[in-house]
Amino acid sequence: MVSQSGLIEFFASFLDEGAILQGEDVSGRTAGGLHTEENIQAKVILRPKTTEELSKILSACHESNQPIVVHGGLTGLVYGTRSTQDQLVISLERMNQIEDVDLIGRTITCQSGTTLQTIQELAEENNMMFPLDLGARGSCSIGGNIATNAGGNRVIRYGMMRDSVLGLEAVLADGTVLTSMNTMIKNNAGYDLKQLFIGTEGTLGIITRCVLRLREAPLSQNTGLVALENLDSVIRFLKIVDSKLGGNMSAFEVMWNEFYKMVVGSKEQSSIPLAPDYPYYVLVEALGSDQIKDEDHFESVLSECLESSLIKDAVLAKSDSERQALWAIRDDVEQQTNYKPTFMYDVSLPI
Ligand SMILES: Cc1cc2nc3c(=O)[nH]c(=O)nc-3n(C[C@H](O)[C@H](O)[C@H](O)COP(=O)(O)OP(=O)(O)OC[C@H]3O[C@@H](n4cnc5c(N)ncnc54)[C@H](O)[C@@H]3O)c2cc1C
Incomplete structure (x- = not known):
């Protein structure tokens, strides 16, 4: 059984200089997860470049009962990358070829x-x-x-x-x-x-x-944000839009009023795509093969849903920047960290 410092000495015999981080190079790093103010607890980070190097590291750790924690990009939301002082972190950040x-x-x-x-x-x-x-x-x-x-x-x-x-x-x-x-x-x-x-x-x-x-690669992309009155309408809208878009629907992201209000609350009034007082919002996107035809069809499907009052309001992205602005609303989950404590769940439910 080799101590942690003995293991580090052994790793230094076959790893390059940048592969072993210690001291301030480690303590200033985040532990991962959305609360990025929490710093890493482990004292050493190993950054191999090849499978062979990693295999040697793991084999030695195994023989010495040395616990390890794996780090990728540290964006996981459930703290799987947290470490304790006695653990070694293995980061894959240099295995990027x-x-x-x-x-x-x-x-x-x-x-x-x-x-x-x-x-x-x-x-x-x-x-x-x-x-x-x-x-x-x-x-x-x-x-x-x-x-x-x-x-x-x-x-x-x-x-x-x-x-x-x-x-x-x-x-x-x-x-x-x-x-x-x-x-x-x-x-x-x-x-x-x-x-x-x-x-x-x-x-x-x-x-x-x-x-x-x-x-x-798709040859057409059409994106819309729609507002709905209740969950039943959301479910019916999913069925209708998926069948009418003939297999082209590529995203159907539902946002509850609280989430939408929280995200657009930090924006200029003029840049808010839909009023923030509807109970549900759906970001819907279709990827297809003909921009002009697909755009007409996408618009007509949403118009039908508006006419039948299934959806209450809708906005369509007319440019890439408008599309990105709509997606930025869905992607802005980090806003939630302003309201602590935050509990993260990733659950699937039948509807
Ligand atoms: C803004 C934001 C949006 C997100 N949106 C989504 C989403 O829409 N859908 C969704 O599913 N998730 C989403 N996530 C979470 C998502 O799971 C992670 O962002 C991503 O998949 C984790 O990759 P990572 O490299 O950051 O892993 P890390 O956070 O570094 O690690 C995650 C876990 O995997 C392990 N791990 C990492 N690399 C390896 C490896 N090479 N081999 C074995 N184990 C490894 C770690 O030990 C840890 O347990 C989101 C996160 C953020 C911050």
């Missing part, structure tokens, strides 16, 4: 510390789309998205992170490297071990690399 972009197989292969936004932008540069999207896109890591099985804004059409992972590699607690870098959508070759690491928050191993599934 893109290994391959395959436009025929429609995949990106990368290390797990790559940010979601990097993946999205890389897909866009290649006229493709990576469908997972969420407010923390600029900071969260793809490994963290996998470990939390993130849902995001387009979950209703493209599913959760699980549906965008074709293969992955993970290192188990004893340093064993488990590689399942499948690149195909159809694979019925038996046990699908990657599923064990998706949504299990690092409890079964550290995800080091992954193969992500890309989709063809």
